[in-house]
Amino acid sequence: MAKAWHLTSRPQGLPTRDNFALREVPDGPLDKDQMRVRNLWLSVDPYMRGRMNEAKSYAANFQIDQPMTGGAIGEVIESAMEGFAPGDLILHMGGWRDGGIIGLDMMPNKLPTEALAAGLTPQTFLHNMGLTGGTAWIGLLRIAAAKPGDTVFVSAAAGAVGSAVVQIAKAREMTVIGSAGGAEKCAWVRDLGADAVIDYKAEPVLSGLAQALRDLGKSGVDVYFDNVGGEHLDAAFAVANDFARFAICGMIDVYNDTKPQEMKYLVRAIPARIRMEGFIYTDQFIDCMEEFHADMGGLIASSAVTMRETVHDGLESAPDAFLGLFSGGNIGKMLVRL
Amino acid sequence: MAKAWHLTSRPQGLPTRDNFALREVPDGPLDKDQMRVRNLWLSVDPYMRGRMNEAKSYAANFQIDQPMTGGAIGEVIESAMEGFAPGDLILHMGGWRDGGIIGLDMMPNKLPTEALAAGLTPQTFLHNMGLTGGTAWIGLLRIAAAKPGDTVFVSAAAGAVGSAVVQIAKAREMTVIGSAGGAEKCAWVRDLGADAVIDYKAEPVLSGLAQALRDLGKSGVDVYFDNVGGEHLDAAFAVANDFARFAICGMIDVYNDTKPQEMKYLVRAIPARIRMEGFIYTDQFIDCMEEFHADMGGLIASSAVTMRETVHDGLESAPDAFLGLFSGGNIGKMLVRL
Numbered sequence: 033m034a035k036a037w038h039l040t041s042r043p044q045g046l047p048t049r050d051n052f053a054l055r056e057v058p059d060g061p062l063d064k065d066q067m068r069v070r071n072l073w074l075s076v077d078p079y080m081r082g083r084m085n086e087a088k089s090y091a092a093n094f095q096i097d098q099p100m101t102g103g104a105i106g107e108v109i110e111s112a113m114e115g116f117a118p119g120d121l122i123l124h125m126g127g128w129r130d131g132g133i134i135g136l137d138m139m140p141n142k143l144p145t146e147a148l149a150a151g152l153t154p155q156t157f158l159h160n161m162g163l164t165g166g167t168a169w170i171g172l173l174r175i176a177a178a179k180p181g182d183t184v185f186v187s188a189a190a191g192a193v194g195s196a197v198v199q200i201a202k203a204r205e206m207t208v209i210g211s212a213g214g215a216e217k218c219a220w221v222r223d224l225g226a227d228a229v230i231d232y233k234a235e236p237v238l239s240g241l242a243q244a245l246r247d248l249g250k251s252g253v254d255v256y257f258d259n260v261g262g263e264h265l266d267a268a269f270a271v272a273n274d275f276a277r278f279a280i281c282g283m284i285d286v287y288n289d290t291k292p293q294e295m296k297y298l299v300r301a302i303p304a305r306i307r308m309e310g311f312i313y314t315d316q317f318i319d320c321m322e323e324f325h326a327d328m329g330g331l332i333a334s335s336a337v338t339m340r341e342t343v344h345d346g347l348e349s350a351p352d353a354f355l356g357l358f359s360g361g362n363i364g365k366m367l368v369r370l
Numbered sequence: 371m372a373k374a375w376h377l378t379s380r381p382q383g384l385p386t387r388d389n390f391a392l393r394e395v396p397d398g399p400l401d402k403d404q405m406r407v408r409n410l411w412l413s414v415d416p417y418m419r420g421r422m423n424e425a426k427s428y429a430a431n432f433q434i435d436q437p438m439t440g441g442a443i444g445e446v447i448e449s450a451m452e453g454f455a456p457g458d459l460i461l462h463m464g465g466w467r468d469g470g471i472i473g474l475d476m477m478p479n480k481l482p483t484e485a486l487a488a489g490l491t492p493q494t495f496l497h498n499m500g501l502t503g504g505t506a507w508i509g510l511l512r513i514a515a516a517k518p519g520d521t522v523f524v525s526a527a528a529g530a531v532g533s534a535v536v537q538i539a540k541a542r543e544m545t546v547i548g549s550a551g552g553a554e555k556c557a558w559v560r561d562l563g564a565d566a567v568i569d570y571k572a573e574p575v576l577s578g579l580a581q582a583l584r585d586l587g588k589s590g591v592d593v594y595f596d597n598v599g600g601e602h603l604d605a606a607f608a609v610a611n612d613f614a615r616f617a618i619c620g621m622i623d624v625y626n627d628t629k630p631q632e633m634k635y636l637v638r639a640i641p642a643r644i645r646m647e648g649f650i651y652t653d654q655f656i657d658c659m660e661e662f663h664a665d666m667g668g669l670i671a672s673s674a675v676t677m678r679e680t681v682h683d684g685l686e687s688a689p690d691a692f693l694g695l696f697s698g699g700n701i702g703k704m705l706v707r708l
Contacts, residue, residue, distance in 0.1 A: 293637075305647070
């Protein structure tokens with residue numbers, strides 16, 4: 033019998049294990065357009081925090097006492113869905129569970145066999161070739177319209193999205209300043225090619241950013257890719273060049289926080305004519321999916337874009353993996369391996 | 371001998387009369403491309419506050435112990451500049467003074483005689499046909515890309531820019547919610563055609579805005595035209611519809627304030643995909659000058675756009691007129707008549 037993590041109560045502030053319970057999910061014979069799947073990899077992502085709230089977010093809310101969903105890689109065991117056969121590896125939204133019955137509402141897609149044959153691991157479609165890589169690519173190149181020669185500041189640069197931004201920007205001949213927490217993460221961001229790295233746990237973001245700009249001989253930042261909000265966002269407003277573009281992807285600093293963000297430099301939006309734009313992957317993805325896959329596939333094949341994975345083992349570990357996203361527990365992409 | 375207001379010290383926070391001194395300016399025979407001018411009307415505008423700072427703003431800083439500059443309407447007394455003759459009425463940047471020698475650096479332009487003959491007053495070129503009207507038109511229609519059917523929220527709606535925004539938006543069949551301070555200003559904003567008006571001195575902006583939206587049967591705002599920043603901006607983030615556009619024109623609440631702005635709803639930029647963009651008139655004006663003049667001229671001729679003026683008399687009153695901008699002292703456009 034397949035099991036799935038259910039949301040049992042809505043978190044106030046930071047979620048805890050008590051908000052989740054592992055329960056069996058209904059089984060039985062397949063209807064038309066259903067498959068039975070065994071999951072291999074589950075994705076946990078910061079955006080899921082918003083789905084745990086009562087209030088409407090951009091993704092549908094999780095319902096209380098219902099199984100949660102999210103990105104997953106599974107193997108088809110039995111199929112009543114045309115085009116899918118046992119043994120196929122699929123990307124689908126029936127995550128937070130070890131398997132079970134998957135329908136069209138879980139948006140199953142076969143992983144491209146040529147990409148797998150060329151050496152891409154299946155879980156790459158949960159990060160660089162999927163949600164997080166696509167978010168990085170769209171935010172940097174489409175929303176912020178970053179171009180060669182730009183100076184780009186990226187927060188949470190050791191995270192799944194941020195590390196992809198760093199590498200895509202370097203592959204496009206931009207100057208990159210990344211921010212991460214702690215020596216190990218900062219060293220990895222530098223290894224990814226960032227021109228300067230700020231350890232936000234060791235110094236105020238704004239002083240680190242100002243120093244990095246001086247060291248690089250740059251007047252300010254042209255692009256800010258925000259994963260964090262709060263102090264990082266304010267520092268970006270402080271040092272933005274004229275006509276800077278901010279792609280607002282996430283504000284992990286404030287998702288669990290009901291305090292206001294204290295913005296001292298927001299007023300620079302006017303003299304510097306800053307454009308700030310919030311975006312989500314799913315709005316943009318259809319339009320640029322083909323270009324993204326071709327471009328990102330090439331960058332991965334040439335090793336211009338790589339990924340570190342932080343792996344938790346076993347379905348039982350899924351809530352801990354998720355909670356780790358909010359305590360800086362991951363380098364690169366946080367995954368659960370079943 | 372002509373006199374001009376000089377900046378004698380840089381204000382900390384709110385400026386005071388002590389930051390200014392009225393002094394004589396050099397006189398003498400005209401060089402080529404110079405004119406002698408008698409000023410009739412002077413403009414005082416919130417953006418001038420930024421020019422009083424040491425730090426770079428979008429307009430060049432005022433220099434200590436030098437005459438200040440700004441929009442003015444003058445009459446040519448004597449001319450050594452081709453195309454200008456005594457008796458011509460001109461718009462130029464040699465404001466904050468009663469007259470004197472004006473060169474090309476003060477960007478003199480003759481007022482169109484056909485517009486004056488049709489009944490437009492000269493000082494209209496300091497407001498609806500000039501800086502403030504152009505700022506309203508560009509911010510609403512170009513930066514925020516507002517379109518018929520949109521719900522538009524405007525702060526400082528009884529100010530020179532805000533009142534033009536209200537009227538342009540109504541002429542374009544938008545629903546308009548304005549915010550102003552006090553019963554008299556609110557009544558005028560309603561007279562201008564606003565569908566709802568919030569008195570921010572009588573109630574918190576967010577509760578007023580939420581109530582106005584309920585009364586109008588609207589889900590939220592599509593466009594926010596910001597003249598104020600702070601509480602108004604945060605309230606706009608709170609009630610923004612998906613894909614809302616914020617044109618950030620001014621933040622008069624924070625120009626004189628070194629406290630951080632407390633933003634509780636900025637995080638909604640992501641789920642609602644809000645685009646916020648700071649802009650200044652001079653960047654955009656060249657591109658759309660012709661269209662603006664034709665469109666705004668028509669709106670003024672048909673009385674779809676009107677203006678109230680708050681007039682101070684005499685050069686001596688210029689600092690008081692300017693300081694009044696920051697204490698809510700004006701309805702409509704603040705002017706100094708000489």
